[in-house]
Amino acid sequence: xxWQLHRVDDRLIHGQLVIAWGHVYHPQRIVVVDDxxxxxxxxRDLLASAAPDAEVRVRxxxxxxxxxxxxxxxxxxxxxxxxxxxxxxxxxxxxxAVPRFNLGGLHYAPGKDKINDYIYLDxxxxxxxxxxxxxxxxxxxxxxxxxxxxSLTALDPLIATA
Amino acid sequence: MARVPxxxxxxxxxxxxxxxxxxxxYGPVDGVEVLSNEGLxxxxxxxxxxxxxxxxxxxxxxxxxxxxxxxxxxxxxxxxQRDVAIVTGVNLPTLLDYLHNRDQYAVWDxxxxxxxxxxxxxxxxxxxxx
Numbered sequence: 701x702x703w704q705l706h707r708v709d710d711r712l713i714h715g716q717l718v719i720a721w722g723h724v725y726h727p728q729r730i731v732v733v734d735d736x737x738x739x740x741x742x743x744r745d746l747l748a749s750a751a752p753d754a755e756v757r758v759r760x761x762x763x764x765x766x767x768x769x770x771x772x773x774x775x776x777x778x779x780x781x782x783x784x785x786x787x788x789x790x791x792x793x794x795x796x797a798v799p800r801f802n803l804g805g806l807h808y809a810p811g812k813d814k815i816n817d818y819i820y821l822d823x824x825x826x827x828x829x830x831x832x833x834x835x836x837x838x839x840x841x842x843x844x845x846x847x848x849x850x851s852l853t854a855l856d857p858l859i860a861t862a
Numbered sequence: 863m864a865r866v867p868x869x870x871x872x873x874x875x876x877x878x879x880x881x882x883x884x885x886x887x888y889g890p891v892d893g894v895e896v897l898s899n900e901g902l903x904x905x906x907x908x909x910x911x912x913x914x915x916x917x918x919x920x921x922x923x924x925x926x927x928x929x930x931x932x933x934x935x936x937x938x939x940x941x942x943q944r945d946v947a948i949v950t951g952v953n954l955p956t957l958l959d960y961l962h963n964r965d966q967y968a969v970w971d972x973x974x975x976x977x978x979x980x981x982x983x984x985x986x987x988x989x990x991x992x
Contacts, residue, residue: 710903714932715873746938750930783904807903817901 704777708788709804712737712781713750716804720844721779722753728776730754733764733791734783754779761787765794772797785821785828792835800838803852815856818843826862833859866964866972867922869895869914870952871907871933884957891961899933907936912944921945921969923960923976925952947973955983 704725709717712732730751737743738760748756759767764780768791771778780798782788788801805818812820819841821829829839829852839852853859870877877896885891895914899907915922924941926934929950937948947969949956959979963972 710905711932711935712904713930714935715928715930718930742942743939746935749938750935752930805903807906808901809903809906 702772702774702776702778703780705779705802706788706798706800707779707781707802707804708783708785708806709781710783710807711805712783713747713756716844717779717781718751718753720846722751724845725777725779727754727779729771729774729778730756730781731764731767731771731778732756732758732781733761733787734758735760735787738763761790761794765791765796768796768798785825785832788837789828789831792832792837798837800840801832802849803839803841804843813858815852816841819852819855821856823862826856826859829856829859830862863966863968864920865893866967866969867893867895867918868960868964869897869911869922869924870926870957871897871899871911871924871937872927872952873899873931873933875900876927880952880954880957883954884961887954888958888961893964894957894961899931899936904932904936907932908939911937911940915940915944915946918945921947923947923949923969923973925949925956925960925976927952945969949973949976949980951980953980953983956980 704727732747738758744758747758792798803819806820808820812822814820840849841852841855842849881896897910924937924946926937934950941948956976956979
């Protein structure tokens, strides 16, 4: 079964992922795709310690794209996690056939517009989102399994013209 | 011995509520800072934590609500290069024990004391027919 959730979340592994999503899907592996974290031993250890019930793999975009298809056929379930839409797009452009991304947390930073309580986007984010959609990747906004998934384009009409 | 300062980093307004609750038992509380992760990205939360602990002249304690949450992982990142001890799973008994002992212990000794206190604070009692 492998890939159970592909998520964009700037907090990477944290309570919502491990407690809320983890208790629904019980993933055996969590693949964090982030070039900066992959090259930092401290970050890798930190991410691993945040999900004691799963094997945490921290990968660069290039590594994750290479391993994506094999993981899709692996036993047990897996989550894939990226920190932002630019990384999501880079992963897809590098060859990972991700069908959809769950947008779970892109928090406020200067210059970003509020889409809802946990999603804030600027022009670069919107361009990445549009490029993903044009590649056939669905983008759904949903923080936890108990809340309703909403299409990003329905929440933010500016995506269409980004 | 110098007082060990503390920062409480939690989800939502748990930290502020804990501090209000503890004040009802202990009396007015000073020297404990509170920070919520609400609305903050990972870098922003790390920056807010760093700004507070950097004001401590000789280290201190950061208390977080649960191990593995964003509050905790961000504190871990910040603690990497600072004289900070982290205690996860903060509750009312732990916070009270901190207030009662923060002038008598060094940072790490106090952290160990609070861990023990927190673990001992969860007890079971049977009601009728259980």
